[in-house]
Amino acid sequence: MHPVIAGVSPGQPPHVVLHAARFAARFDTDLVCAHVNPGRFVTSESQDGSLLTASIDPDFADERELAFDARLADGLGGILADSDVNWRTVVLAGDVAAALGRLGDTLDAAMIVVGAHERSFSGTIQEFFNRSVGVNLAHQQLRPVVIIPSLSSGATAPPPWAEA
Numbered sequence: 001m002h003p004v005i006a007g008v009s010p011g012q013p014p015h016v017v018l019h020a021a022r023f024a025a026r027f028d029t030d031l032v033c034a035h036v037n038p039g040r041f042v043t044s045e046s047q048d049g050s051l052l053t054a055s056i057d058p059d060f061a062d063e064r065e066l067a068f069d070a071r072l073a074d075g076l077g078g079i080l081a082d083s084d085v086n087w088r089t090v091v092l093a094g095d096v097a098a099a100l101g102r103l104g105d106t107l108d109a110a111m112i113v114v115g116a117h118e119r120s121f122s123g124t125i126q127e128f129f130n131r132s133v134g135v136n137l138a139h140q141q142l143r144p145v146v147i148i149p150s151l152s153s154g155a156t157a158p159p160p161w162a163e164a
Helices: 014-026 070-081 097-105 121-129 133-140
Strands: 004-007 031-037 040-045 051-054 085-091 111-116 147-150
Touching: 004 014, 004 097, 014 031, 014 070, 014 111, 014 147, 051 085, 070 085, 085 097, 097 111, 097 133, 111 121, 133 147
Parallel strands: 004 031, 004 111, 031 085, 111 147
Antiparallel strands: 040 051
């Protein structure tokens, strides 16, 4: 089975995960919601994509960083409550695009779904110096990368892949 991977983070618009769940349902596969902690690095990886990690700052060792954020998991549970898709969470570490790409390779994912950045002055400068996760993934991956647009762009119509 080739799961759909959704890159998730606190404060992310719910429609990103909903669209990822729709793709998973259409492909009759599972959804893997992956959160990347850039403050940690990978020490080893198992075949299911789970990781052993260490903090970049050895003076800061918070065991809570090893587990998927409970509030984020609760939020995902609420968003996906009406979905028939089997889903799970996984915590990754390091560079966000590299970590999602590595998970895609490990799980032989059908696709990786991420949300677009909000348009703002600071976001534009940030993307100039550090391209977006979606752009980085698109340049590094052989599998499809789907970037879900932000709703703040004024678009109100559902995307063409949304179920009627």
